[in-house]
Amino acid sequence: MKTVAVVLFPDLLLLDIAGPLEVFSIANRYLEPHNHYEILTIASESMSVRASNGIKLTADIHIDQAAGNYDVLIVPGGPGAYNQQYPALQCWLRKASSQVRLVASICTGAFILGKAGLLDGRRVTTHWNYTERLAEQFPQANVETDQIFVRDDNLLTSGGVTTGIDLALSIIAEDHCKAIALSVAKVLLVVMQRQGGQMQFSPLVADVAKDDSPIFRVRNYVLENVAEEFSVERMAGLAAMSARHFARTFTRELNMTPMEFVQSARIDSARRLLETSNLPLKTVAFRSGFGSARHMRHLFVEKLGLPPSQYRRQFS
Structure with a gap:
């Protein structure tokens, strides 16, 4: 059995959690019990947090109790990821990153990984609207602007929101087989591999600017x-x-x-x-x-x- 752990913090984006976790949950329907994914939520601050949409979430355990040796460790995004600092979480992530098989960020969760020092020298991505900000804040990271998700060794970072589903499907395909991942994709009514990248959704240039130079x-x-x-x-x-x-x-x-x-x-x-x-x-x-x-x-x-x-x- 593999463990998928998700860290919770105030003002996270709920879909960053719900999307990938549903992928792993639905995959369990097609897997033998000993191959199931066990889902665990970890609190970084209070045991209960509110997502950015107001929904309250309660974690299974606190990071003080978390072992760290998980198969997949997911860090979601949201306003809390790029607007706040979480010293205890950042410290824990630095230690846990060497123990887990895969560390993954969804959307702007990459900012938390960056604050933990986990992006330096790595190929990474985030939501198209935040790639420039990520590159400025973490200049040692190699930020890619058009990828749905990027894998660099055991670090996976994904683009905006629903790309967490794509990332989770890729993990299912790697852990088991493409057929299982495809079955999950069909249940979720998504494609296994999108045509094109994030650039489809983002403007290539900004609108007319008020500058007289x-x-x-x-x-x-x-x-x-x-x-x-x-x-x-x-x-x-x-x-x-x-x-x-x-x-x-x-x-x-x-x-x-x-x-x-x-x-x-x-x-x-x-x-x-x-x-x-x-x-x-x-x-x-x-x-x-x-x-x-x-x-x-x-x-x-x-x-x-x-x-x-x-x-x-x-x-x-």
Whole structure:
């Protein structure tokens, strides 16, 4: 029998717990009793905590009683994970991480692992809206922005919320077989492997910003006139700068080249049209500055992992 332990703390996201735990619970239906997963909840503070949605949870044991030698140790996310400090939990996690077979964070639970010093030098991910914050707060971590979940040795980190289900299914498949994991996925009405990553859900560039610097004036102009043709030379002219100086300054301030920004702005424009209209793909491509539906399709598959037609089916 394998033990799946979950730590509880105030203001956690309930779905980060419920999703993966249901995967392990349903897997038990297909496993012999000696192969079952035993689920254990561990309190880091009070034995009773409230999740971010107001539901009260009561832990099985306190970390002072927790052995630490579990098969899977799960750290959920939520506002409490990135807004609060839990010194006792962080200390316990540092010790327990060397005893458990797998340490896993769901969504922003990666911030708690980071505060425990468990992300340094490791490939990790979190919810797309927090990847930049995670990278800034833990610069020694190698943060990947588009993965559903990432495994680095015995450390697993997952993206936003429901990706905890994907992570748990991968553990089932590894522990037993893909057929068992597939059976669980069918019960939950989810796919075993999603097409594309988190980038499908996140904007590639921010909205128009209130900043009157030359670089941001050009940035905002591109966002408001994305169907126009742009080159580095044209954008540099709009900023009244030389092309070379503009390209260097733009890349330094926005962390992408001018043409990468134009491409991302066009993809975001097309996504909005696909989500909110029934316009033909050719029209969407034209209005977003791609020139052709074929070119748009190529960039969607390259950047988002799926073609525009499938994006529309999933998000409109």
